[in-house]
Each structure stands twice: as C-alpha cells, then as structure tokens.
Amino acid sequence: MPVDTVPDVVQQVARESHGRLLAYLSVQTRDVARAEDALSEAFLAALRTWSRDGIPESPAAWLLTTARRQLRDASRGETRQRSHLEALSHMLSTVPEREIDELPDxxxxxxxxxxxxxxxxxxxxxxxxxxxxxxxxxxxxxxxxxxxxxxxxxxxxxxxxxRTAGISFDFPEPxxxxxxxxxxxxxxxxxxxxxxxxxxxTSHRLGGLADEAVWLARLVVRLLPDEPEPLGLLAMLLFAQARRPARRDARGRFVPLLDQDVRQWDAGLIEEADRLLAFAATLGRPARFQLEAAIQSCHSDRRRTGAVPWPHLVGLYDGLIALAPSLGALVGRAAAIGQWRGAELALEALDRLDPQVRDQYQPYWSTRAHFLAELGDHAAAVAAYRRAQALTEDPSVRDFLQERAAAIESPGGSAR
Amino acid sequence: MKFAMLIHEPASEFAKRQGPEAGAYWAGWMAYSEALRTSGAMVGGAGLEPPDAATTLRLADGKRQIHDGPFADSKEQLGGFYLLDVPSLDVALDWAARCPGAPTGSIEIRPLLPPPPQAT
Structure with a gap:
C-alpha cells in the first residue's frame, strides 16, 4: 500500500473504532483521561510506524495493543501511584490480543x-x-x-x-x-x-452536532434494543432531521413548522421514526421522549393526510405535561388548542402560565402574537411580536418575526 | 469503595439538639445511623459538638495562632460524618438522600484516599 494513504487509514480506523477502543480502555482503567492519552499516543505511533512497516492486518487490534503498552509503561513510571494500577498492569498484560469485534462493547x-x-x-x-x-x-x-x-x-x-469522585463504570443495577x-x-x-x-x-451545518447526536442515539438503541425511551429519543431526532431541509426557504429565511412545504420533508426518515415509535409503544412503557416523538409524529402526519390531528396532539401534550411539565410543552399545548378550538382558548391557556417564567420565553410571545393577530387585535399582536424578537438569538427567526409584525402594521400585508 | 459522608448543618439544625425539638431530632439521627449500621454500609463515623465548641489552630512562623470557633464562618457547619464502604458513588448518594440532614443542610461525599503505596 502506498505510503501516503497511511493518514487516511488512521483516520478511518479512528472514526470506526475510537469509541470502542476508548470505552474498553476507560472501563478497564476507570480513567478516561489516561485512556485517552494512551490511545492518542497509539494513533501517533500508528502514523509513524505504519508508513515505515506497512499497515497491520488488524489496525484496531494493533492500536489496542499499543495503547495498552502505553498504559502499562505509564503506570510503571508513575510516582503518583494508585493501588489499582498495579492490578491493572497485570490484567492488561494477561488479556489476550483480540480483534476489535470480539472486544466487549x-x-x-x-x-x-x-x-x-x-x-x-x-x-x-x-x-x-x-x-x-x-x-x-x-x-x-x-x-x-x-x-x-x-x-x-x-x-x-x-x-x-x-477518576476521583468515585463514579462507577459498572453497568447500573436494574x-x-x-x-x-x-x-x-x-x-x-x-x-x-x-x-x-x-x-x-448558516444554511449548512457549521460545527453542528445534530448528526453526531443522532449517531449516539442510534448507538444507544443498538446497545439497549428493548428500552423504549432511546427509541423515542431517536424517533424524535429523526422527525426533526427529516424536516430540516424545509426549515429555510430558498433565500435562507426561517419557515415555521406549519408553513413548511411537506414535499421537502425526508419521507424515509419520517417512516423510520414512525416505525421506531411504533415498536417503542409495544414495550408498554410510555415516557417523555416517546411522547415528544409522538407529538412530532402528529406534525409529520401532515405529509400524508394534509392535516395535523390537533385533538390527538393536545392529548399527547397533556400526557407529556403530566410527566414533565416544561414551559415548552405548555406553550405547545396552548398552540395546539388554538389550532383545534380557536384563538380565544389558546390565549386563555397562555394567560394561565406563570408570568415569572413565560415572560422570558420567546415561543410564548410568538405564539401569543399569532393568536392575537388571528383575533384582529393588531396592536397587541405587534407588541407581542416585538417582545418575541427581543428574546431571539437566531437572526433569521428575528427577521421572520419582524416581517410578521410589519405585515400586520401595514394594511394589505400577508399576515397569516 | 470507601467514602466519607460529611454532614453540613445550618445553625437552625444545631439549635434543635436541645429544647423542644431535641426528641425528634435525635430520633431521626438514631434511626438513620441504625439503618446504616445494619445494612453493613457504615464503617465508622461520629457526631460533632456545635461549631462554637471548635478551636482552630494555625502555625504562623512557628507561632501558634489559636482562635475560638470553626476555621471558616459559613452558613453551614460540619455537624458530623459517617465513613461508608459501599459498591459505588450511586449507593453513597442514595444513603445521602436518606440522611436526616439532607433536607435542611448539605451532605458532602468524598472518596477516601486509597492506602498509600508500599515502598519498594
């Protein structure tokens, strides 16, 4: 293999096995920092020696062996001795070299x-x-x-x-x-x-970690296939991912959920999410993430049926609020009630929220503004849009709220 | 794994040790200590006299500086400690959550240092 591909191979191995190797070494040593140091030393050694001696048959196993040697040497030369390092060094030298796939995950x-x-x-x-x-x-x-x-x-x-606080790396009791x-x-x-x-x-993910989070959620689902909440979380993330392309219009402007073009949603991801959620439901332990995912599933229904099942959505919010009464869920419930039974009831529900917490919450003000505008209370709607704007960090959402307020202020505007 | 569980209590709790609430106060601690002991989690511990019984010494240039009272003036003061031997921090946290001092004060959990290395 030509020498110049070594960094590529190292990078590929890093992507595929870094987590596995580090997890294994961390659980063995109960010291993530130490395991990380040893593993990165091993990766450096790989860059050095693989280009000289060729790429080993099992790169991951080579890395593990090298990292273990690092750990052993480090614990030997360590003056800040800790009793278990002795035992560790013995254990590491007796664990036979194994293929990465045979390592416990x-x-x-x-x-x-x-x-x-x-x-x-x-x-x-x-x-x-x-x-x-x-x-x-x-x-x-x-x-x-x-x-x-x-x-x-x-x-x-x-x-x-x-390392020091006594946090256990053992699998928790049931x-x-x-x-x-x-x-x-x-x-x-x-x-x-x-x-x-x-x-x-930005239009593209710059430093965004959504994909990484989805990857982690998939991993948890794979490692605990019969736990319903990881399924719920993964489903929820996939619903959100599916709608991502529709969250911006062609000019990069923010598009709220109900105005999104459903043809831009990723049908494959939505189907996968619905499947995961349906399987979670068969496990018979509904909880927060499953309910959140079910709420997203309702919104995604609009792709197939052209409508959101509002009464069902309100019921899901009730369930979620009973379990975990977050401000987001309370505002979401008020919005769903407004869509189902009219703006007055939405505003009534919003009025009941604690002013102390709701006043700093952007979605409270934008939801309120929307229903005030629907009732024709233009002055109050504009004021609420302005409050929402002031609480927004995202410039494109700010622009969107600004446009809404302007549309109400100038007659003939296209307020929804 | 061995942990020290340090019980920090506010003045209002120390005050309960005497007076009308003393019965309930001590009953709570006795029951808790008994539960810890019988579970096998407890390997030691003691209650401490209130902070105004403390005497604090510093040695400055070889000279004793002694002041009456605890080393730091804070809202909560060390009122006692337990030494636990439990499988993990999680178990220690469970015991801390049951401690009679938890609702009013704070329970600090610290691993004991492992035994010093043998000289070779």
Whole structure:
C-alpha cells in the first residue's frame, strides 16, 4: 500500500473504532483521561510506524495493543501511584490480543459514566461526544458557543472527577438503569439541539452536532434494543432531521413548522421514526421522549393526510405535561388548542402560565402574537411580536418575526 | 469503595439538639445511623459538638495562632460524618438522600484516599 494513504487509514480506523477502543480502555482503567492519552499516543505511533512497516492486518487490534503498552509503561513510571494500577498492569498484560469485534462493547458504560449525576449537567454531552466520538474540544466548543479554552477546561475537570469522585463504570443495577439512562438521553438531546441552533446561523451545518447526536442515539438503541425511551429519543431526532431541509426557504429565511412545504420533508426518515415509535409503544412503557416523538409524529402526519390531528396532539401534550411539565410543552399545548378550538382558548391557556417564567420565553410571545393577530387585535399582536424578537438569538427567526409584525402594521400585508 | 459522608448543618439544625425539638431530632439521627449500621454500609463515623465548641489552630512562623470557633464562618457547619464502604458513588448518594440532614443542610461525599503505596 502506498505510503501516503497511511493518514487516511488512521483516520478511518479512528472514526470506526475510537469509541470502542476508548470505552474498553476507560472501563478497564476507570480513567478516561489516561485512556485517552494512551490511545492518542497509539494513533501517533500508528502514523509513524505504519508508513515505515506497512499497515497491520488488524489496525484496531494493533492500536489496542499499543495503547495498552502505553498504559502499562505509564503506570510503571508513575510516582503518583494508585493501588489499582498495579492490578491493572497485570490484567492488561494477561488479556489476550483480540480483534476489535470480539472486544466487549463498553460504550454504553462509558456514556452512562459521562452522564453521571455527580458531573455538571452541561458537561455530560461534551464529554460523551469527546469520549465516544473522539471529537476535539474545539469542535465541541463551536457547537456550544463557548471558547475552546473554556470547553477544554470543563472537559479536563470532568475527566478528573470521573477518576476521583468515585463514579462507577459498572453497568447500573436494574432499578437504577432508567434514571441513569435518562441523563444519557438528555445529554444526547442537548447535543442535538446545540448543533441545531448553531446550524440555524448558516444554511449548512457549521460545527453542528445534530448528526453526531443522532449517531449516539442510534448507538444507544443498538446497545439497549428493548428500552423504549432511546427509541423515542431517536424517533424524535429523526422527525426533526427529516424536516430540516424545509426549515429555510430558498433565500435562507426561517419557515415555521406549519408553513413548511411537506414535499421537502425526508419521507424515509419520517417512516423510520414512525416505525421506531411504533415498536417503542409495544414495550408498554410510555415516557417523555416517546411522547415528544409522538407529538412530532402528529406534525409529520401532515405529509400524508394534509392535516395535523390537533385533538390527538393536545392529548399527547397533556400526557407529556403530566410527566414533565416544561414551559415548552405548555406553550405547545396552548398552540395546539388554538389550532383545534380557536384563538380565544389558546390565549386563555397562555394567560394561565406563570408570568415569572413565560415572560422570558420567546415561543410564548410568538405564539401569543399569532393568536392575537388571528383575533384582529393588531396592536397587541405587534407588541407581542416585538417582545418575541427581543428574546431571539437566531437572526433569521428575528427577521421572520419582524416581517410578521410589519405585515400586520401595514394594511394589505400577508399576515397569516 | 470507601467514602466519607460529611454532614453540613445550618445553625437552625444545631439549635434543635436541645429544647423542644431535641426528641425528634435525635430520633431521626438514631434511626438513620441504625439503618446504616445494619445494612453493613457504615464503617465508622461520629457526631460533632456545635461549631462554637471548635478551636482552630494555625502555625504562623512557628507561632501558634489559636482562635475560638470553626476555621471558616459559613452558613453551614460540619455537624458530623459517617465513613461508608459501599459498591459505588450511586449507593453513597442514595444513603445521602436518606440522611436526616439532607433536607435542611448539605451532605458532602468524598472518596477516601486509597492506602498509600508500599515502598519498594
């Protein structure tokens, strides 16, 4: 094989096996930072030696062996000794070299540790993205709109805590699994939204992590095929992905859900999501993500039937609010009620929300503005659109709200 | 895995140790300690006299500086500690959540350092 393909091979192996190898080494050493160092040393060694000696038959196995040797050497020369390193070094030398596919897949254990409640919630997703997907701090920082230095510091701190705080890498006991799993799913969801929001800024994903989040969700589904909530999360993400092409018009302007051209939705993704959700339902344990996905499924129905089943949607919101009463769900429910039974009832529902929290929430104001305009209360609608505008970070959404307000203000405008 | 569970209590909790609420206060702690002991999770621990019983020493240039009271003046003060031996942090957190001090104060959980390395 020509020498110049070595970096390509290394990159390919990195993409395919980084997570597997790191998870395995992390669970063995209970030290993600150390495992990462050893693995990146192994990748560097690969770049050096493969171009000289040729690419090994099983690149991943070669990397694992090299990383293990690194760990062993590091623990030998370590003055800051910790008792289990001795045992570890023995164990590592006795584990026979194996093909990567024969290694136990420890990525779920790694993800569970990354999303442990003893770590700050805002680091769960970044840690997972780095540990399982091998993303660097800079890429993650871009998606989370913080400086690379800040993100890198957060990650270092979290990895230190993973080692010192007593967080277990063991698979949780059955009674703990659903709670531990839900923080993994939450983290994947925040990774998805971060990519989503950042993706709004440009027509193409720049530093967006939505695809990576979908990949992680698929992984959890594969590793825990009979847990309904991972299925619900994956379905929800796929519904959102399916609509992505329709979220912008040809000029890059924001298009709200109900105005989107359903022909631009990805039918394949919607069908897959519906299938996943249907299977989740057979497991008989409805919970938050399944309900959120079912809500998205209702909206996606418009592609097939031309209409959103509003009463059904309100019922789903009721279920979701009973489980997890978020402001987003309450506003969503009010909007669905308005579509089903008229603007007055939507405004009534919005009025009942706690002013303390709703006043800082952009969708509250844009939903309110929409129904005020429908009732012909133009002055109040414009004022509400202005409030919504002031709470929006996304420039294209801001433009959209601005246009809506302008359309109401100038008679003959095309207010919906 | 061994953990120290440090119980930080506000002044209002220390105050309950005497007076009309003392019965309920101590009953809670006795029951909790008993549950910890019988579960096998507890390997040690003690309650501490209130912070005003503390004496704090610093050695500055070889000279003793002693002041009455705890080392830091904060809203919550160490009121006692347990030493646990449990399979994981999760189990330690479960015990912390059941602690009578949890609703009013804060329960800090710290792994004990592993035994020092043997000299070779």
């Amino acid at each position: 420890e990525r779920l254990r790694l993800m569970l540790a990354c999303a442990h409640e003893a770590l700050a919630p805002d680091v769960h997703a970044p840690l997972m993205l780095q540990a399982v997907l091998g993303l660097d701090a800079e890429t993650i920082a871009r998606a989370y709109l913080v400086s690379p230095a800040t993100m890198s510091q957060r990650l270092v701190r979290a990895k230190l805590r993973l 009674q703990r699994l659903s709670q531990r799993l839900s923080s993994v799913l939450d983290a994947i969801y925040t990774a998805f939204s971060s990519g989503w929001d950042a993706g709004l800024e």
